[in-house]
Amino acid sequence: MMNGSTPLLEIRDLHVRFKIYEGELKVLNGVDLRIDEGEKVGLVGETGCGKTTTIKSVLRVLPMPPARIIKGEILYKGKDILKMRRAEIPSLRRGEISAIFQDPLTSLNPVFTIGQQLGDIIKFSLKNQGMKRVKRENIRLNAASLLKETGMPDPERILKSYPVQLSGGMRQRVCISEALRVNVNLLMADEPTTNLDVTIQDQILRRLDDLVEKRGTSILLITHSLGVVRNLTHRVYIMYAGNIIETAETRELFKNPLHPYTQGLLKTVPRLTGEGVSKGIPGRIPNYLDPPRGCRYHPRCDHRMPICKKDRPPLYVMERDRKTSSDPAISSGGRIKEDHRVACYLYRSRAE
Helix, strand or coil, rough: CCCCCCCEEEEEEEEEEECCEEEEEEEEEEEEEECCCCCCEEECCCCCCHHHHHHHHHHHHCCCEEEEEEEEEEECEEEHHHCCHHHHHHHHHCCCCCEECCCCCHCCCCCCCHHHHHHHHHHHHHHCCCCCCCHHHHHHHHHHHHHHHHHCCHHHHHHHCHHHHCCCHHHHHHHHHCCCCCCEEEEEEEECCCCCCCHHHHHHHHHHHHHHHHHHHEEEEEEEHHHHHHHHCCCCEEECCCCCEEEEHHHHHHHHCCHHHHHHHCCCCCEECCCCCCCCCCCCCCCCCCCCCCCCCCHCCCCCCCCHHHCCCCCCEECCCCCCCCCCCCCCCEECCCCCECCCCHHHHHEE
């Protein structure tokens, strides 16, 4: 999906820090990310790697202080969101970009019915589109239609219910309905199936994928599970400790992972064929108060070199059709596509 046209969303060299009592947390360390129109993109990484901070930066909902964006650009249709006036942000959130967060209970007000909450969101969205007067009955019908789209049984009853009266899966469907209240251009879903059982997870992800496909909406699906993104995205970004360390088309990434961290993640995915249980990746995400110099992954990497401890590797663009080495540190001998990028010094000599 990489082309010469202006991307829908492009994040360039984003650095975010958080001021705390002990000092300053250096969370995002130069994030680069691109989403084209109609594209479905996955952002994958361990808990605490900076995925949620990234989308909160896009939405301009990071609490400042303690957060501080010290460098970078977030371009939406070529316009820098970070330079927008505060008065422009509500319009952006209501009609252009929506988000679904992990826990629906934190997104829904327990003292109002689903109908009241969804109705208010629809009313403000329609007013934002220039409709000054909207009939209450039309809002109710619109709300019921949105719930029906997500596969919610008996929408009329749900509209009269309070969040506590619904199951986790139902509450998440309500949040999806809120996010898709209008034909937004970009939907960011931050682990939308956390704490749900496997069958409900699959139902919600499939329904979300169908809705996005039908409307032509771009989506950024944020998760710590590679299995979730495999069949639902066109392209994947792998994040580690505030850095994008690899990006490729989804099929290419699963076929030919390059970064040692990506290879480690894929080895932890259970296989139906057995093949034993992976030992996982030793160590943990570094302390953001004092992160390692150079590549932040080097303390956990079996293939680290002296340069890894000094200099942060750039995202190398791999040459088209150049075969990978038989070196066991590098993945199998598949062919590397032109848009496959990896931040690792193992591939410096093979990059364009």
